[in-house]
Amino acid sequence: MRTRESQPDVPAPDSPWDEIEPGLWMGGHQVRGPAGRVEPVVVRRQFDLVQTLLRLPGHGPDPGVEHQVWPIPDGPLDGTQLAGVIRMAEAACEALDAGRTVLVRCWHGYNRSGLVVAHALMRQGRSAEAAIRLIRSRRSSWALHNGLFVDYLRAGLATARMLEELAE
Helix, strand or coil: CCCCCCCCCCCCCCCCEEEEECCEEEEECEEECCCCCEEECCCCCCCCEEEECCCCCCCCCCCCCEEEECCCCCCCCCHHHHHHHHHHHHHHHHHHHCCCCEEEEECCCCCHHHHHHHHHHHHCCCCHHHHHHHHHHHCCCCCCCCHHHHHHHHHCHHHHHHHHHHHC
């Protein structure tokens, strides 16, 4: 499994966030700036709903913007953490259905946010493979480089959750 901690050579993204499908955005807390240096990303009021999977103080959003937080590691998830990912994806889909814009974010906007966004896309009818391809084409080739998260998606998050809960 590759994660940010075990793969320090994973580059910061060139953009703070990217639109995966109309209204559904994926991003992170860091971006590579014009001079090549890593800079913080702060969300203000650009989105109607911000979902954060790695909370860092001072990165927004502004007061009054709906903000859902579910911190998870970029690694193995237990049944409770997977249930939260499923709930975040459901909330993203509900917001999109209501015509709202959604940003799902994590450290670089690659793995944790990719897991939620991919599950949301799968809830809308895409296969795991199609969701992964779309995310990588719109966000970065580094998106969903965590092989465990790809395995979760291929198995289905509900199945992965059930298996994790049986193992506990």
